Amino acid sequence: MTGRPVSRRRLLQKMTVGSLAVGAGLTSWRHMAQAEDVHWTYEGHGGPAEWGKLAPEFGACATGQRQSPIDLADAGLQAGPDLSLNWQPFAAAVENNGHTLQVAPTGDGPSALTLGGKIYKFLQFHFHHPSEHAVAGGRWPLEVHMVHKSDAGDLAVTGILFRPGRENGALGSVLAAAPRTKGKAALASPIDMTHFLPQSAATYRYAGSLTTPPCSQIVTWNVFIDPTELSAGQIDAFAALYPNDARPVQPLNRRFVLNDDASQ
8 A cells, every 4th residue: 555645625814823933833842852861650649630740851741831732622623734645654663651552653654644735754653542632522542643753843743543443453463462561572474553543534633742751832733533443452451551541631721632533
């Protein structure tokens, strides 16, 4: 498969999803690397309620006004900037990093995302159980985040939700190779991220942040509305590793959330 393009309808009217501070993006990207040296968790001491106090560079976790994840239920119907995915199969390794399973290319790859004419190069994808984004208070069993970075340092992340159903082959290859403790292992064959995509290209879109420390507010989020299927066994396999690696829902504050699905 050569990649699955996803296009969007023209804007119905002018409306910004939210501005991103590009200069701050470069600094925040360095803070992401520093975050690896600070112990944080999803529960108890060092959990989400304390993230903003664990290190100076984590301040946005407590004071930021554009934090993620959010509840997407109140999204307004409107087309957003054109989105195009150029995802190619790539050789990869999966890392159990103590917070999630993260998959990244083992070499240079051509995969990228174009949003509103701006190109973001694919970096890695990782999972959260249960889903971090909610809809009317409900969460799906799993969510995958595909992280892309522009030359300016800001991020575009696609979120894909999963519901119980048929086994997902791409997820199966990740789970089969994943170390059960902290460590890294190569996938047996190249992975094709298009196998995670739902049938519908409709998305929710909003300006937000990383959902882990340092919670930098440099992310344009595109969360697919329709979920993709995975098996109950796959849910259980990930949950055995990470029973809860989802940040609580954050306040929307004065942001717009857009929804380009005309059927909603």
